[in-house]
Amino acid sequence: MDKSPYIHRLRLHGSLAKLTFWSFVFLGLILIFFFRSPSSNSLPSDPSRRSLRTYNWGGPAWEKRVRSSAKVRSRHGISVLVTGAAGFVGTHVSAALKRRGDGVLGLDCFNDYYDPSLKRARQALLERSGVFIVEGDINDAPLLSKLFEVVAFTHVMHLAAQAGVRYAMENPGSYVHSNIAGLVNLLEVCKNANPQPAIVWASSSSVYGLNTKVPFSERDRTDQPASLYAATKKAGEEIAHTYNHIHGLSLTGLRFFTVYGPWGRPDMAYFFFTRDILKGKTIPIFEGANHRTVARDFTYIDDIVKGCLASLDTAEKSTGSGGKKKGPAQLRVFNLGNTSPVPVTDLVTILERLLKVKAKRKITKLPRNGDVQFTHANISLAQRELGYKPTTDLQTGLKKFVRWYLSYYSGGKKASG
Numbered sequence: 001m002d003k004s005p006y007i008h009r010l011r012l013h014g015s016l017a018k019l020t021f022w023s024f025v026f027l028g029l030i031l032i033f034f035f036r037s038p039s040s041n042s043l044p045s046d047p048s049r050r051s052l053r054t055y056n057w058g059g060p061a062w063e064k065r066v067r068s069s070a071k072v073r074s075r076h077g078i079s080v081l082v083t084g085a086a087g088f089v090g091t092h093v094s095a096a097l098k099r100r101g102d103g104v105l106g107l108d109c110f111n112d113y114y115d116p117s118l119k120r121a122r123q124a125l126l127e128r129s130g131v132f133i134v135e136g137d138i139n140d141a142p143l144l145s146k147l148f149e150v151v152a153f154t155h156v157m158h159l160a161a162q163a164g165v166r167y168a169m170e171n172p173g174s175y176v177h178s179n180i181a182g183l184v185n186l187l188e189v190c191k192n193a194n195p196q197p198a199i200v201w202a203s204s205s206s207v208y209g210l211n212t213k214v215p216f217s218e219r220d221r222t223d224q225p226a227s228l229y230a231a232t233k234k235a236g237e238e239i240a241h242t243y244n245h246i247h248g249l250s251l252t253g254l255r256f257f258t259v260y261g262p263w264g265r266p267d268m269a270y271f272f273f274t275r276d277i278l279k280g281k282t283i284p285i286f287e288g289a290n291h292r293t294v295a296r297d298f299t300y301i302d303d304i305v306k307g308c309l310a311s312l313d314t315a316e317k318s319t320g321s322g323g324k325k326k327g328p329a330q331l332r333v334f335n336l337g338n339t340s341p342v343p344v345t346d347l348v349t350i351l352e353r354l355l356k357v358k359a360k361r362k363i364t365k366l367p368r369n370g371d372v373q374f375t376h377a378n379i380s381l382a383q384r385e386l387g388y389k390p391t392t393d394l395q396t397g398l399k400k401f402v403r404w405y406l407s408y409y410s411g412g413k414k415a416s417g
């Protein structure tokens with residue numbers, strides 16, 4: 001902080017009153033700087049890092065909210081940092097953890113990949129159940145370190161990511177930023193934390209890429225991704241292996257299969273099909289070469305939440321301390337799917353029935369923009385190790401989604417796009 005302005009004034013006027021005034025201003029600025037942004041001193045000089053600091057965090061009141069949100073309220077509860085807490089899966093997982101008495105602190109950057117007002121509505125929902133979402137980027141090392149300084153998280157549920165398969169054609173950098181750089185930054189902070197947390201994180205069914213053997217098993221090859229999104233998730237799995245091997249971090253990757261449900265993502269087909277059918281807009285339905293069906297193993301959010309909680313509950317402790325590995329640590333990957341793929345045309349038929357509106361369908365050749373023709377999960381490993389057993393079929397799940405959609409958007413909110 002430059003002192004020269006008031007020294008200059010002192011010389012000019014020699015006024016004791018002015019000196020006192022400016023001294024107070026100066027002291028006040030120091031206090032604000034110190035309490036509102038405790039990490040500022042440790043900021044690296046790298047300008048790209050600085051550009052992350054557009055969020056307001058820090059200070060005693062902020063720390064109090066962080067502690068209170070992360071406070072464990074049940075006997076055998078865990079304290080979890082949930083990244084991407086204002087996201088679709090993040091919101092549901094955070095709420096479920098809080099309901100059973102675990103400590104939950106959210107972290108989210110509220111970017112505008114899709115309508116941020118939906119993220120704000122999810123945030124409001126979580127706030128009502130006592131979950132505080134810190135606004136910040138997973139690439140912000142000082143912020144993450146501060147969170148671990150304030151709370152000794154036992155677990156991290158890492159769901160913050162750049163999602164969506166097709167958007168990678170438009171903005172490849174955002175996938176590298178969140179899914180690779182952000183993941184590494186988070187793992188670095190977890191590695192240095194004492195005690196180290198166990199980490200459960202979102203991989204994707206898209207890592208199976210162009211595989212033709214079905215159903216997809218965790219033992220199958222994952223070296224032919226069809227999109228940059230898939231490639232960054234696959235990279236995440238290899239990065240997880242490294243941190244487990246070198247630093248003893250306990251890591252569980254979950255390969256989610258096309259998750260859908262209330263509070264879902266507007267960039268996903270079931271969501272924008274609903275919006276466009278209601279608007280009377282034509283919807284493009286993809287088909288493979290030679291009119292082959294495009295299908296997905298659509299998985300309902302409540303089943304996914306159960307899989308996430310079971311993964312947290314069965315995660316073993318990380319073994320490192322002081323950044324050093326002290327013994328072998330757990331490294332797992334699970335498919336979380338529904339095991340019954342449904343053609344996209346059937347998805348549309350179900351939506352038509354639920355919405356009581358006939359869709360304007362346009363059958364379109366599957367564009368070469370990252371989509372794969374089908375997905376189908378073998379879930380026997382998750383069944384054995386996590387007790388994972390999906391119970392919601394697409395018809396039932398979409399009914400719940402449509403009910404939510406109609407009530408959410410009839411409340412004065414509009415589906416954008």
Ligand SMILES: O=C(O)[C@H]1O[C@H](OP(=O)(O)OP(=O)(O)OC[C@H]2O[C@@H](n3ccc(=O)[nH]c3=O)[C@H](O)[C@@H]2O)[C@H](O)[C@@H](O)[C@@H]1O
Pocket residue numbers: 163164165203204205206255256257258259267268269270284285286294295296344371372373375
């Ligand atoms: O399972 C996963 O790992 C992935 O699931 C979804 O990706 P995707 O299955 O492609 O989901 P949607 O984008 O909702 O597409 C669903 C189906 O609708 C089809 N579709 C999509 C868009 C469109 O205009 N028309 C159309 O027929 C797609 O080809 C696909 O078969 C998510 O968007 C990813 O973030 C996630 O990682």
